[in-house]
Amino acid sequence: xLCDVCKCNDATVFLxxxxxxxxxxxxxxxxxxxxxxxxxxxxxALADLLLGIGAAEEIEKGSPTQRCPVCGFTQADFKxxxxxxxxxxxxxxxxxxxxxxxxxxxxxxxxxxxxxxxxRVGELSDRMRNLNDSLQKAVAxxxxxxxxxxxxxxxxxxxxLTS
Numbered sequence: 001x002l003c004d005v006c007k008c009n010d011a012t013v014f015l016x017x018x019x020x021x022x023x024x025x026x027x028x029x030x031x032x033x034x035x036x037x038x039x040x041x042x043x044x045a046l047a048d049l050l051l052g053i054g055a056a057e058e059i060e061k062g063s064p065t066q067r068c069p070v071c072g073f074t075q076a077d078f079k080x081x082x083x084x085x086x087x088x089x090x091x092x093x094x095x096x097x098x099x100x101x102x103x104x105x106x107x108x109x110x111x112x113x114x115x116x117x118x119x120r121v122g123e124l125s126d127r128m129r130n131l132n133d134s135l136q137k138a139v140a141x142x143x144x145x146x147x148x149x150x151x152x153x154x155x156x157x158x159x160x161l162t163s
Contacts, residue, residue: 003029005036068092121161128157 001011009029016025028036067074073085075093084090090097101108114122131154138147 001027003027003032005029005032066092124157124161128154128161131157 003009003011004027011027013028013033068089070088071085135150
């Protein structure tokens, strides 16, 4: 089996990483494993290997002397360990992290998932709030026909919410 990096030598080091239930394997020859720092766990970032040099370059784009004002962490420390020193590091290294996240994921904002029932309740609550606002406005403007219609819609929504 050939090395995944140089594609020339036979692989002698086999790495396996499981992320979110998906297995990723990397096969390295002796020279590439030493070059990537596999023997030194603090100097090896599997993400860098899997993403190619692009991940490391994105991190290094910022000022090489930039330090976190709280913990003193540098971008070089982040590159070496793959972890940040404290919560302030996220603000300090925002540009590099944003570029790195864009390269790794579909976007930079977590949208998450909402259970279907909770989503429906949220929509109905928003609609109820809008109708109440409209009702208050109609009453203030003495538009009683519109207010009566809105009142009926609110009663119907309340019955939907309780069921």
